[in-house]
Amino acid sequence: MGNDLKFAIECRTKGDINCIELSGYLDAHTAPQLEDEIHDLVKSGKNKIIVNFNNLDYISSAGLGVFMAFIEDVRFSGGDIKLSSMRPKVFSVFDLLGFPVLFDIVQNDEAAIEKFNLNPINGNE
């Protein structure tokens, strides 16, 4: 408990690709933070987004919802949200909901960048 319950977002930019690194607990209480973050990116026209889950300990249904909120608009504008480096437990939550069908879930950021570069306009459905 304590510190690990906190949620943190770190943003990095690699060219036109934005990488959001999540850590801690993403639940109904912390989801709005992520929502704001992605919202700001999308609003400023940055639509190539990688979300790195490597340090994320937990994701709740509300956390999953955040990605659903933006994916449509991001893809419509020619970008994508790619989800990378998920731990098995977090992946299983995505998996149960059927996210692999909806999102591009990749092993690591490099793979995501490669995919972005290969296919600049990506719709993965």
Place this chain on the structure above:
Amino acid sequence: MIKFKYSITPVESDFKRILLLIFSFTIITFRLITDSLIFLISDTNSSLSIIWKFFTFLALGACFFLYIFSKKVETNDEFEDSSTILFFKLIGKNIYYLLFLASISIILKFTSSDGNQPQNLFAFLIVELGSIVSLFFILNILYFIYSGFILRPHKRTKTYLKIIGSGFVYLIFTNLIFSIIKVKNSTVNDVIYIVILVILSLLVFINTKKNSWIVVLPRGKKYKVFWLSFCAIILSITIAIGSLANNGDLGKSYYVFLPGFRDLIAISLIFLSFYLLRIFFSSFTSLPTSGIVERKTSELSSLTYLNRLISEAIEIDRLIDTVTKLALGAGEANVAWTEFYDSDGRMLVKSTQFINSEQVQFIHENTPIRKYFDSISKSSIIDSIPQSAELSELSHLYGAAKSLISVPLFESDKRIGTLVVIHSDEYGFEPSDVRVLSAFGDNVGIALENNRLLNSVIEKEHYKRELILAQKIQQKLLPQDLPTLANYSLSAMTFPSEEVGGDYYDAVFLKDGRLCILIGDVSGKGITAAFYMAQLKGVVLSVANEATGAADILKRINSTLYGSMEKQMYITISSIVIDSNSGNISIARAGHMPTLIKNKGKVLMLTPNGLGIGLVSSKVFDRVIEERQEQLFKGDMCLLFTDGVNEHRNNLSEELGYEPLIKICEEPSTEDSSTLLLDLYKKVKDYADGALQHDDMTIVSLIYKGQDIGTVFE
């Protein structure tokens, strides 16, 4: 002698006071009659008659004393000092008493004759009556001094009062006794008398040292104190000298009433003089500073008033009006206003004093006043507007504006407005005014901040209540009973968490009459989740009797809800359709938790493909969703649950996981589904070991029993 109590004598009942008056009148009548007799047949100055006089005097004095000292002067007031109230309530009366005493003195002066005996009975009675009235007045005067001391006690008040009291009694009694035993006044006695009197008077003077209440009085009241005490001192000294004068007529008259009585009168009046002398000096010396004191006092009381207003008022407009008014008063200024700026920087005049909004608007349009206000970050003073670099235009436009103080107003570091105070004199403000006005400004900021916080608390409280309501609604949406089913034991339970979750379960009949059990979880929490859950319930009820199977009902639900839900919201559902005639069940899943199935003793976690409801259109959803058929045998079971169960944490923040759920299916302790649920719930709670439940937990258990009748548990 009645002992002085170290407090104002408590209020006696009116009845007692009336009784005292009746007593007094009886004694007076009695005394007058007997005295008249003595006057007619004997010498009123014989030792015996003096002793008689003394005892009647003592009785009357005691009655008067109790009567006067038992009244209570109401000195409780929120704003005024009690000493101030006492002084002003009693000083006027005392002046009247003194005037009466003076007039009595004049009368008595003419009633006395050459000797110690009045000329006739009438004169004698006048002397007697006059003395009695004097006694009453003098006791009132003593009460005034006594209350003054008691209200402002210091370390030695009690001791001094005792010394003064005993000395007082001593002086009167020595004279009395001397006259009874017919001792001639000697110089030695006179000297002792005077020395003691001087000491006692000095003690009275010293005892009056706590006079701070005078210093803080406004100028007008100080003048009043000054003149009233001056008059009272002159009067009392005149009377005191008159009665003490050797061979004076007044003294002789008092002597007729009782030897030593003139000393009582004179000494009391001397005490009063010394008491008032101190007050007189205090008021005199504090007169020059009264302007500053007045200002400080008004600043202080303004601030106090403002603080109180802040703690009470939610009406911000009223507060700003008050602040503007107080600012005008505190700075002794001529014009004041408070302007606010909205998020676009537009100016809005909120409150004005001796100027109107249009005029303020006009000033803004024709002078760079706004530029100046924006440039200041703390309260600033312009001592001379005509000579100022920033605002000289203002004095052209508005001649009376000669000096100005502007106080920026902030609400949690955000500049929201300016409080402006203008004086018609150059250098019209005191430097301290800036400080005081900036305190006003701070108060406005605090009030606005308070107001905002208060509103957010109210909002939170409101939200809390809404949640409770949502929880109730949610509970009502869940089925009150489950249908009984041949060959199956079916139970379901929801254990809500404190925050309203979106857990849902239901049992509905499909088109072909088969029972369909649904368990679901709306994403997120709180009121939105509860709202979607209610919507889901409606959708389920409307599509159920058209649906043909476990996957079909989910498809129908998705096709109804997709598009009408917010993008980030979704619902996960599992459905099981039961053929009550056999152990045949079909299972479908829309993004929900795995379904646990014990099939021929072996526990499986089934996750047929399927996306959450509301995520994708029917086109994708219907393509992905799978339906699985399973055959149950006697003793086999199904366990459906929401993520609140397997994600329940213990104190180490570790999740329960699936293992315990699988285990309870492998080794069921019972064939009764409701007991199984309770066992499972207990297991979860044991694991949690007191850790808080953060999400709703819903469990549905279905046990196939062959021919037995199922139970219902809610």
